[in-house]
Amino acid sequence: MIQVDTESSESLIDQLVRSIKQAVASGQLSPGQELPSARQLSGDLDIHWNTVARAYRQLASEGILFVAHGRKTCVRKGALQSDTPKAEAIKNIQEGIRDILTRARLAGVDFPAVSMLLKEEISAWK
Amino acid sequence: MIQVDTESSESLIDQLVRSIKQAVASGQLSPGQELPSARQLSGDLDIHWNTVARAYRQLASEGILFVAHGRKTCVRKGALQSDTPKAEAIKNIQEGIRDILTRARLAGVDFPAVSMLLKEEISAWK
DNA sequence: GCGTTGTGTATCACAGTTTGATACAGTAGA
DNA sequence: TCTACTGTATCAAACTGTGATACACAACGC
Numbered sequence: 246m247i248q249v250d251t252e253s254s255e256s257l258i259d260q261l262v263r264s265i266k267q268a269v270a271s272g273q274l275s276p277g278q279e280l281p282s283a284r285q286l287s288g289d290l291d292i293h294w295n296t297v298a299r300a301y302r303q304l305a306s307e308g309i310l311f312v313a314h315g316r317k318t319c320v321r322k323g324a325l326q327s328d329t330p331k332a333e334a335i336k337n338i339q340e341g342i343r344d345i346l347t348r349a350r351l352a353g354v355d356f357p358a359v360s361m362l363l364k365e366e367i368s369a370w371k
Numbered sequence: 372m373i374q375v376d377t378e379s380s381e382s383l384i385d386q387l388v389r390s391i392k393q394a395v396a397s398g399q400l401s402p403g404q405e406l407p408s409a410r411q412l413s414g415d416l417d418i419h420w421n422t423v424a425r426a427y428r429q430l431a432s433e434g435i436l437f438v439a440h441g442r443k444t445c446v447r448k449g450a451l452q453s454d455t456p457k458a459e460a461i462k463n464i465q466e467g468i469r470d471i472l473t474r475a476r477l478a479g480v481d482f483p484a485v486s487m488l489l490k491e492e493i494s495a496w497k
Numbered sequence: 498g499c500g501t502t503g504t505g506t507a508t509c510a511c512a513g514t515t516t517g518a519t520a521c522a523g524t525a526g527a
Numbered sequence: 528t529c530t531a532c533t534g535t536a537t538c539a540a541a542c543t544g545t546g547a548t549a550c551a552c553a554a555c556g557c
Contacts, residue, residue: 334478
């Protein structure tokens with residue numbers, strides 16, 4: 246479920262943060278649910294456990310996870326009740342959309358196709 | 372038109388590459404059109420000109436720009452006729468979409484709103 | 498032709514970031 | 528309370544991004 250690619254130019258921590266956020270947003274990880282320990286997950290992914298611990302801490306600072314010394318890490322109840330202002334979030338999403346449209350056009354994929362892909366992804370979402 | 376943010380965590384080169392790609396994809400820069408020299412653009416953006424030169428080279432390696440020693444840099448004719456396989460491009464776009472849906476859900480923005488934002492961006496595209 | 502000016506290229510050095518190693522400290526449960 | 532398991536803190540090595548600066552090629556005016 247949670248994956249990283251050692252070859253990617255994106256840092257391991259960023260990949261972990263993104264991957265875990267996606268798991269939470271998609272419902273693969275529910276509020277309250279425990280995550281594997283940093284050491285255990287790092288073993289599965291074949292990276293250093295400190296890297297996982299750092300990703301956990303970053304997600305905690307963003308209000309997604311609950312992390313405490315000596316205890317298991319879990320998804321924060323309320324991870325899905327954002328505290329960031331909507332306007333900013335929307336601006337952020339717009340930037341992402343512009344980026345996708347850029348990639349699509351440069352790759353010769355037309356915009357109706359992108360719309361369709363969005364619809365598909367939405368219905369694939371749990 | 373081309374902008375960078377020195378405060379951003381994204382590297383200057385990546386920002387430039389993204390920004391220029393967007394300009395090409397949106398038609399603000401047309402195939403054949405000359406870009407400002409690295410030194411000139413760097414002056415406008417208040418960064419080192421070597422950084423701009425590096426972004427130009429990266430875009431050249433991706434087939435977007437035509438760069439040659441001693442000559443002005445321009446948008447490659449055929450920048451919009453991609454040579455990357457469609458299947459790969461679509462996978463790439465899907466990843467981008469998943470990322471946007473993740474951000475939306477975590478920010479409490481619902482999916483119909485995302486669809487609408489996409490429609491808006493598409494119609495705003497030149 | 499030839500010099501001047503403008504362009505991108507190459508390479509080195511410094512700074513910041515990412516990752517790994519390892520010692521530490523808190524928690525839970527037998 | 529002891530053990531096994533959590534996350535935390537901190538230092539060092541490797542890597543990456545950026546800047547400085549010397550170089551080489553092209554265009555243009557004389």
